[in-house]
Structures are given as structure tokens and as C-alpha cells.
Amino acid sequence: MKATVRAHTNIALIKYWGKRDENLFLPTNSSLSITLDRFYTETTVHFDHCLSEDVFWLNHVQADQKETKKIRAFLNKVRDLTGEVRSARVESVNHVPTASGFASSASGFAALAGATVKASGVTLSERELSQIARQGSGSACRSIFGGFVEWQKGIATDGSDSYAVQLLDQKAWDLRILAIEVSTEAKKVLSREGMKRTVATSPFYQGWLKATEVDLVTAKKAIAQRSFTLLGETLESNALKMHATTLGADPPFMYWQSSTLIVMETVQALRDKGLEAYFTIDAGPNVKVICKPEVEQKLINELSRLDVVKHIYPCQIGPGLCYLEG
Secondary structure (H helix, E strand, O other), rough: EEEEEEEEEEEEEEEEOOOOEEOOEEOOOOOOEEEEEEEEEEEEEEEOOOOOOEEEEOOOOOOOHHHHHHHHHHHHHHHHOOOOOOOEEEOOOOOOOOOOOOHHHHHHHHHHHHHHHHHHOOOOOOOHHHHHOOOEEEEEEEEHHHOOOEEEHHHHHOOOOEEEEEEEOOOOOOOOOOOOOOOOOOOOOHHHHHHHHHHOOOOOOHHHHHHHHHHHHHHHHHHHHHHHHHHHHHHHHHHHHHHHHHHOOOOOOOOOOOOHHHHHHHHHHHHHOOOOEEEEOOOOOOEEEEEOOHHHHHHHHHOOOOOOOOEEEEEEEOOOOHHHEO
């Protein structure tokens, strides 16, 4: 059987940073995100009895053994769940800048989870799909859904209560996101490595965990009340605290570049002048700016003047999984 699925990236407003279980991708803290309409991955999975082993094509190029092994391990988890025994051909196309902090792994594994389960002929709930996607990339569990999404960390050791839930659908609150690209280079420290190093060595990490619990409660309150100022202040503060933990790691590392700082400072300066917007940064140098629709174009005009800005991608809040014809 064959299935094709589109999944969109998400950006964390309250960050996921650190695992308590590396094998099951169980997080140390709950997180909250919004799904983006602009960036997505389309993945086709075709189970075929004629194949002797899984094959993986990424962006129209056959992947190397390292990448194929990672995909095969994920497919095995789904096969164990669904009873599928055949090998698969996986074709995935990323419409996302890869490895630079735009969450291509989130959309990638969410699409892979949806397509693999569908091609297996099994029907699962969105919660169950979220649990499966989580085991490929933690943040992928949030890309199963559109709109505002919370990933509940859970407490069970088997991960049965660690999944994402939708707080608001994509049309419930119209906010805009400007994805500011300042670098297209692959980051030197991948997210998984960065998380692991931070959890193991940063003296700031326990403080981060305590603070982010408070931030999550505040962000959910802001979303329920549609309070943009409260949400913006909380998400910007949370991003800065997450990145502070990496400076305390041993050895320390930083995802920001000088261009990242210039964009951050400009957003704050524009806010002081009355253009209300807030920034957040995931594990990479690029910056996401959150604003209301009425100031979006003014912000684009101002930020486009910065020499360090390579491209601005205007985004709206996006949908969850979309099943396409195979």
C-alpha cells in the first residue's frame, strides 16, 4: 500500500529543551507551539513485497546509509505497532531550510508517521500518531496538529502519557509569524547533541526547568485570553532562558550569530517605537518574529533594511496533517 502526507513545521513558543529518556524521546518539560503554513514536508511511503530492504529518498536524492538507518529504525517502530512486515520505499521532500532552526525534523517525522501508518492500512487517532511521531523527533509530535499545540511531557516511563494536544485551531486567533533567515548554513551543534550536553553539564538547567513550568502556565493563560502582549513577553523571555542554558554547558556553545543579535535588537527597538512584535529562536541562528496582522507589513519593511537579513518568509498559523493522493 501507498500513502502521501503533508505535515507543517511548528515553532515552539515555550521551548522543548532536554530529554529524560533518550530512546523514547520523553521530554523534561512540557512545551507549546504554533504550526506554520509556509514550511512543510511531503512524504510518500510505499510498502512493497518486492523490496528486500527499506530505501529512503530525500529531496529527490537517495539518502546515505546513516540517514536510511534512522528512517528504518522509525519504520520498524511502526511495523511493530501495525503488524506490517514489508519493506518500504520512502520519498520525502522538504520545503523547509534544513538544519538551521526552522524545524525540518518536526515536519519530516510528522509526515513520515502519518504516511507510514496510512500505508500500513491502520487507522490511529491523532493522539496515537503524535506518540509515534515523537519517537522520530520530539517536536514532530506537535506537527500532527494545526494551530496552537501543547506537548504534555507526561510522567509514565513508557511514554504513554507524553503526546501533543491542540489548544486552538489554526483560525481561532490570527497572528503572523515572520521567519527571518540570516544564515543558510547547517548548524554545528545539532539539537539532539545540544540538548544532551545541556542537560548533562549546564548549571543553569534546573533553573530553566522551574522557570519554564511557570512560563507554560502564563502562555496558556495568554492564549485563552487572546492577550498578545502577555504571550509575546512570555515567549521572548522563554527563548532567551533556553539559549542561556547552552552558554553554561561544558563545553559551552551558542546557536546565535552576530546577525541573530542584530535582528533581536531591532525587534526590541521597533517595539519601543510602537510596532509591537516579539522574537523567538529555536536551535539555530534564524529568528522568528510574532506580530499582529496590522503591523506585519511595517515590520517586513523595517527588517528588510537590515543587511544581515537574507530573506523574510511571512507565515500564518498552519494546519495539521494533510493526506494527499499517493
